[in-house]
Amino acid sequence: MVMGEKIRNWLDVRIGLNELIRTQLAEYRVPKNINVFNALGTIAFVGYLIQAISGMFLMIYYIPHSDHAFKSVQDIMTIAPYGWLFRQMHVIGSNLLIAAVILHMVTIFLMGNYKRPRELTWISGALMLLLTFTFGLSGYLLPWTQLSYWATTIVTSIPTAFPVVGEYISRLFRGGDYVSGITLTRFFALHVSILPPLFLILMAVHVALIRRIGLSATPFGKSDEEKRPLTEFRKKTHPDGYPYYPYLVQKQALMVIVYFMVMFAFITFAPTFFFPEATTVPADPFRTPETIRPEWYFLAPYQMLKLIPNKFLGISMLIVVAFLFVFWPFLDTQKEKNIFRRPVLRWVFISLMIGWVILMWWGKR
Numbered sequence: 101m102v103m104g105e106k107i108r109n110w111l112d113v114r115i116g117l118n119e120l121i122r123t124q125l126a127e128y129r130v131p132k133n134i135n136v137f138n139a140l141g142t143i144a145f146v147g148y149l150i151q152a153i154s155g156m157f158l159m160i161y162y163i164p165h166s167d168h169a170f171k172s173v174q175d176i177m178t179i180a181p182y183g184w185l186f187r188q189m190h191v192i193g194s195n196l197l198i199a200a201v202i203l204h205m206v207t208i209f210l211m212g213n214y215k216r217p218r219e220l221t222w223i224s225g226a227l228m229l230l231l232t233f234t235f236g237l238s239g240y241l242l243p244w245t246q247l248s249y250w251a252t253t254i255v256t257s258i259p260t261a262f263p264v265v266g267e268y269i270s271r272l273f274r275g276g277d278y279v280s281g282i283t284l285t286r287f288f289a290l291h292v293s294i295l296p297p298l299f300l301i302l303m304a305v306h307v308a309l310i311r312r313i314g315l316s317a318t319p320f321g322k323s324d325e326e327k328r329p330l331t332e333f334r335k336k337t338h339p340d341g342y343p344y345y346p347y348l349v350q351k352q353a354l355m356v357i358v359y360f361m362v363m364f365a366f367i368t369f370a371p372t373f374f375f376p377e378a379t380t381v382p383a384d385p386f387r388t389p390e391t392i393r394p395e396w397y398f399l400a401p402y403q404m405l406k407l408i409p410n411k412f413l414g415i416s417m418l419i420v421v422a423f424l425f426v427f428w429p430f431l432d433t434q435k436e437k438n439i440f441r442r443p444v445l446r447w448v449f450i451s452l453m454i455g456w457v458i459l460m461w462w463g464k465r
């Protein structure tokens with residue numbers, strides 16, 4: 101027996117490798133009419149892997165202390181071997197990852213793939229998106245720059261719009277009246293030790309549900325889902341579909357390559373794109389910069405809060421929107437999955453997108 105076969109046999113005896121390959125790759129069938137958009141979830145997964153690995157390398161040199169954080173990040177960029185590469189991958193990766201997760205969610209929404217029995221898949225995904233934003237927010241403070249300091253000051257003041265509990269929540273995040281070294285320690289703990297296990301649990305739920313239920317076919321073209329009431333579980337096995345390997349794996353591999361190409365295009369041709377001027381100045385609690393802008397993915401809600409004079413009302417509206425988003429599968433009770441056959445929902449979606457882009461553009465000015 102050649103070496104490869106021996107190893108395979110060894111593993112088969114112990115973990116049932118051959119059966120795993122057969123059930124998870126060959127017999128696991130995906131619908132014929134899926135497309136590259138079905139690989140976006142995988143991109144999000146790979147994006148997270150890149151964050152975890154580059155983050156581990158950054159942690160070797162990063163010092164989570166207000167006296168040293170800024171300098172340690174500068175050292176990572178200039179002295180530590182390949183430190184610049186891991187930092188670029190982590191920062192650019194965080195932006196690309198958020199874009200990929202948003203795109204994944206939008207395509208799931210447009211194809212109506214959140215409908216029964218996939219409500220919990222949507223909810224676990226929506227919670228992961230909120231966690232992803234929290235990752236971004238907590239990571240933003242860590243380099244201890246002017247931008248990170250003042251952006252965090254604004255964000256941590258938001259809860260104070262609520263009477264009674266607001267002050268408490270704000271102090272809980274800041275560890276005092278102002279953003280300080282204590283805030284940095286708390287955000288570091290959040291970023292590297294509280295959020296990752298929460299995320300992993302949600303991810304396990306998300307993937308387990310997808311595997312249990314089976315992928316949905318795209319609703320464009322032939323109608324796919326049963327219109328009967330769902331009283332018992334029926335796995336979507338797609339007997340007329342293609343095996344997961346190589347059909348969908350090829351699409352996933354292609355998308356992962358595109359993801360890496362975009363990332364390295366930024367690193368090579370626009371290395372300062374995600375590092376504006378204020379990210380090169382150390383935090384100074386006594387000097388407020390002229391403009392403080394959050395990351396692009398927070399621009400629209402940020403601008404919305406600026407436009408609504410009553411802070412309490414503005415933030416309450418955002419919380420309501422977050423709830424509507426997480427529990428959307430229970431609010432949309434129509435059976436039709438194809439958004440082209442749902443004019444009202446289509447227009448609501450288009451208006452939301454236009455509103456979002458206008459607010460983003462406005463917030464950036």
Ligand code: HEM
Nearest residue numbers: 138140141142144145205213221222225226228229315316
């Ligand atoms: C944050 C990281 C996320 C990861 C790593 C992730 C991962 C995945 C993967 C690997 C798939 C299977 C392939 C595919 O359809 O793309 C998938 C499907 C799915 N995702 Fe996500 N996802 C994430 C976020 C979200 C979000 C934000 C939502 C919605 C709010 C969501 C809702 C769904 C649903 C409903 C499916 C099932 C699609 C079907 O059955 O056809 N996911 N996800």
